[in-house]
Amino acid sequence: MLSLSKLNTYYRIIFLVLCICALFFLLYFILYIYTERQEKKVYESTLYEFQGEVNSIYKLNIKPHMSTLTDVTYWDSLVAFTKTGDKNWYKDHIAFEFPAYEVDLIEVYNLDKALLASTHSNKLRSASFLNEEAFQWIVQEKSTRFYYRLPEGIVEVYAGTIHPSDDSNKTKHSPSGFFVMARLLDREYLNHFEGITSSLVAIDSLRITSPLHEHLLTQIALKDEQQQVLSYLTFKRTFNLSFQTSRQILLIIFLVTVFNLFVFLYYYRKWVYRPLQLITQILETPDRKSIEQLKMTSGEFGRIGNLFDAYNQQRKQLEIAKRKAEESDLLKSAFLANLSHEIRTPMNAIMGFSKLINEEALSEKERSNYLQIIHESGKNLTSIIEDLIEMSRIDSKQITPNYKYIDLDQCMTDLYHSLRITIPPHKNLSLHLSKKNTSLPFRILMDEVKLKQMITNLVTNAIKFTDTGEIRVAYSVDEKKGLLLFKVTDTGLGIEKKNLRVIFDRFRRVEDDIHLERGGLGLGLSITKAYVDLMGGKITVDSTPGSGTTFLIELPFQADTCPLEIATDPAAYPSPSPQVRLKDKTILVAEDDDINYLLINKLLQLKQYRTLRATNGWQAIELLKNHPEIELVLMDIKMPKLDGFETLKHIREMKLTIPVIANTAYSSLEDKERMKAAGFDGYLPKPVQKNEMYDLLEVLLSRLSSSPESQ
Numbered sequence: 001m002l003s004l005s006k007l008n009t010y011y012r013i014i015f016l017v018l019c020i021c022a023l024f025f026l027l028y029f030i031l032y033i034y035t036e037r038q039e040k041k042v043y044e045s046t047l048y049e050f051q052g053e054v055n056s057i058y059k060l061n062i063k064p065h066m067s068t069l070t071d072v073t074y075w076d077s078l079v080a081f082t083k084t085g086d087k088n089w090y091k092d093h094i095a096f097e098f099p100a101y102e103v104d105l106i107e108v109y110n111l112d113k114a115l116l117a118s119t120h121s122n123k124l125r126s127a128s129f130l131n132e133e134a135f136q137w138i139v140q141e142k143s144t145r146f147y148y149r150l151p152e153g154i155v156e157v158y159a160g161t162i163h164p165s166d167d168s169n170k171t172k173h174s175p176s177g178f179f180v181m182a183r184l185l186d187r188e189y190l191n192h193f194e195g196i197t198s199s200l201v202a203i204d205s206l207r208i209t210s211p212l213h214e215h216l217l218t219q220i221a222l223k224d225e226q227q228q229v230l231s232y233l234t235f236k237r238t239f240n241l242s243f244q245t246s247r248q249i250l251l252i253i254f255l256v257t258v259f260n261l262f263v264f265l266y267y268y269r270k271w272v273y274r275p276l277q278l279i280t281q282i283l284e285t286p287d288r289k290s291i292e293q294l295k296m297t298s299g300e301f302g303r304i305g306n307l308f309d310a311y312n313q314q315r316k317q318l319e320i321a322k323r324k325a326e327e328s329d330l331l332k333s334a335f336l337a338n339l340s341h342e343i344r345t346p347m348n349a350i351m352g353f354s355k356l357i358n359e360e361a362l363s364e365k366e367r368s369n370y371l372q373i374i375h376e377s378g379k380n381l382t383s384i385i386e387d388l389i390e391m392s393r394i395d396s397k398q399i400t401p402n403y404k405y406i407d408l409d410q411c412m413t414d415l416y417h418s419l420r421i422t423i424p425p426h427k428n429l430s431l432h433l434s435k436k437n438t439s440l441p442f443r444i445l446m447d448e449v450k451l452k453q454m455i456t457n458l459v460t461n462a463i464k465f466t467d468t469g470e471i472r473v474a475y476s477v478d479e480k481k482g483l484l485l486f487k488v489t490d491t492g493l494g495i496e497k498k499n500l501r502v503i504f505d506r507f508r509r510v511e512d513d514i515h516l517e518r519g520g521l522g523l524g525l526s527i528t529k530a531y532v533d534l535m536g537g538k539i540t541v542d543s544t545p546g547s548g549t550t551f552l553i554e555l556p557f558q559a560d561t562c563p564l565e566i567a568t569d570p571a572a573y574p575s576p577s578p579q580v581r582l583k584d585k586t587i588l589v590a591e592d593d594d595i596n597y598l599l600i601n602k603l604l605q606l607k608q609y610r611t612l613r614a615t616n617g618w619q620a621i622e623l624l625k626n627h628p629e630i631e632l633v634l635m636d637i638k639m640p641k642l643d644g645f646e647t648l649k650h651i652r653e654m655k656l657t658i659p660v661i662a663n664t665a666y667s668s669l670e671d672k673e674r675m676k677a678a679g680f681d682g683y684l685p686k687p688v689q690k691n692e693m694y695d696l697l698e699v700l701l702s703r704l705s706s707s708p709e710s711q
Contacts, residue, residue, distance in 0.1 A: 617642025
């Protein structure tokens with residue numbers, strides 16, 4: 001091994017190839033011996049299968065006649081015939097059906113062994129050939145089969161004692177006589193076996209003990225009434241499987257291997273050894289001449305020569321990538337530090353003011369202010385968590401566009417009304433919606449949820465950095481280019497030119513006093529940019545510090561030629577009727593978390609609603625079956641045993657039209673659309689907003705109370 005370690009790669013591979021060849025020659029010898037043994041084993045296995053096949057066919061050939069013998073010897077009419085000897089009965093019932101028995105002789109004897117009747121074919125003319133030993137054997141066995149040698153040849157005899165039909169075991173009554181069938185083992189009999197066994201069949205008087213390998217041979221002993229071997233039924237089939245061809249193939253492979261060994265050694269030196277020498281020279285001393293020679297080499301080594309040429313450029317690119325990776329790590333570290341600060345800020349307010357409200361010295365106004373601070377901090381914390389979850393879904397490729405045809409005007413109008421109420425009262429801001437085109441006569445193919453989220457993020461960002469003035473949302477359709485144009489303009493603080501290139505980066509935000517004061521992770525614009533890219537569009541920004549900022553989104557779209565239909569939004573509920581009394585209504589709350597249930601139950605009690613609780617879906621279904629007074633269900637989605645979706649499915653299968661509201665921590669717009677598609681009558685995201693819950697309950701219960709079915 002020490003001397004081998006001193007060899008270069010070329011000679012090591014040569015040594016390895018020689019070892020492999022030696023191993024192959026050894027394998028060839030083993031395969032040759034194995035072939036010899038396998039041939040013997042295959043022959044023995046095939047012979048065993050052939051013997052089993054012949055025995056099975058032989059038994060199947062006997063079985064019908066034994067069944068016929070059994071049926072006939074329990075025949076009451078045959079019992080009567082042994083006593084009366086009625087020739088006409090025998091002629092009508094036995095002789096007439098003789099061909100159906102498929103034998104060459106039928107005989108009926110009385111108990112005194114006197115022949116009462118006999119029928120035979122042209123092949124067999126011998127009659128009353130049974131001797132006393134044969135009758136004794138029949139009496140002993142009651143139903144038996146044996147062979148007999150006659151002048152015509154060997155016959156197969158089926159014989160049995162005759163008994164009444166109620167003596168199934170032939171033990172109640174003495175036999176009334178004997179019934180005998182015989183068939184001649186002639187050439188026709190042997191041909192029948194040859195056809196179904198694909199072998200040569202003959203009757204031999206001697207047993208063959210050492211068959212040749214060229215044939216498969218088996219014998220069945222034919223025994224007489226004394227169970228002595230009378231002769232043998234011999235089956236012989238040609239054994240065509242030969243391993244001589246395998247031996248020849250092994251020899252050819254051996255010779256070809258020797259030839260290939262010399263060919264390999266020649267071309268290996270030319271194609272591998274010489275290029276490896278050039279590579280070694282290049283790595284030791286970057287010789288341009290060696291590189292050119294390597295590039296002239298065919299195959300992979302020529303490409304390696306080209307790689308050496310590009311090595312310096314790649315090295316520079318790797319250095320640049322290294323710097324970017326280090327910068328990315330720094331940005332992520334800064335982002336995590338900022339995330340910690342943004343989360344701890346509202347958490348500090350929530351925990352601090354939660355303790356302060358228990359102070360007895362606080363006035364009601366102070367306590368109310370502290371509760372408002374806790375509420376606002378909770379909203380900020382929820383917003384941060386939702387942005388983090390959404391960005392995580394984007395990074396993990398879990399978000400795909402969900403296109404459908406929508407009414408763009410109706411979509412933007414609904415979005416405008418929902419955004420207008422989010423402007424804080426202390427800001428002197430107005431929100432405007434404008435459209436350059438006239439009303440569109442067609443629907444467009446668009447992901448409505450992501451479109452609303454993009455506009456919402458831009459407007460929310462504008463509200464954060466605009467204290468006075470206006471925010472304007474404009475949209476238009478460029479049918480020639482197939483583009484939707486959305487513009488969000490504000491009169492806010494603006495962005496410096498140097499910061500415009502980083503505002504869409506997910507781990508970066510503008511680091512100045514104003515942006516630090518306003519807070520936030522800066523993920524809203526990153527999410528918007530990811531959505532725009534996902535939908536094949538682009539987003540640009542133009543800003544003047546102190547004057548405002550304009551974001552422009554361009555999205556491709558496809559028009560629908562179908563006429564517009566009036567869109568209905570399940571969430572857009574009408575105001576409840578003031579005449580309907582909503583107190584004392586029974587509401588089922590399906591919620592497995594005790595704290596969440598405690599909150600919801602308290603909120604419902606404040607409105608004088610009665611509540612029942614289920615901690616899983618199956619329990620909710622049972623309560624609905626047993627409490628018909630339940631008029632509405634508040635359903636958590638993530639419950640043990642049966643989740644909210646499956647529970648709603650079971651409720652609808654029960655033909656219950658009771659309103660079901662999804663109350664869940666799944667809070668994205670896509671989740672809301674999923675709840676609507678599942679068939680929920682309403683949607684309340686967690687954390688629950690009291691007034692939002694009251695309004696939705698009053699709408700659904702009022703609608704239920706005013707329906708014709710409830711009157």
